[in-house]
Amino acid sequence: KNQVEQSPQSLIILEGKNCTLQCNYTVSPFSNLRWYKQDTGRGPVSLTIMTFSENTKSNGRYTATLDADTKQSSLHITASQLSDSASYICVVSASSKLIFGAGTRLAVHP
């Protein structure tokens, strides 16, 4: 069964600190893995997309890693800001279908 699991479910950090979010998947066939940011009441916005051969990709203060052998990905956020408070969703593409994780809800406090 195609599944994407994320941890932790929720996370609270202080402004300026770093954090790492985890994603494990069992999806076949694997096309690519994406991380999305979803602000409350809004649609998801893409942060990074990685194919099988890529093992790291950065977008500003966001850095995603992918280990296709262990089927794990992480999203590292550096020097967090209040505006980083959102849900972060790991999404794995199987052909034309996207399999979504439940997300990690991040709260950045001043």
Place this chain on the structure above:
Amino acid sequence: NAGVMQNPRHLVRRRGQEARLRCSPMKGHSHVYWYRQLPEEGLKFMVYLQKENIIDESGMPKERFSAEFPKEGPSILRIQQVVRGDSAAYFCASSPTPTAGEQYFGPGTRLTVT
């Protein structure tokens, strides 16, 4: 280039009524996807359409739900005889191709069934 547009943003329906959700994809995108997000849960795929064709409706309930993407005009997700369990956020995404690149999401329609 406007993003994916969805309307209405909020929709309240009484049990038994019909809900009609609209999605206008980004300009040049002919692939549309509908997703449902229940409170505290991840997005779940419902249906994938190309212009005038349903490509994959494996995530859509067989009864009461239907979707279309006509040659002209927005894609429509229709829910007939709504029940309380239909209350959710419904997101539409579009892409220029079915597998390559990203899907761009709209802001969603929040359906509340009273």
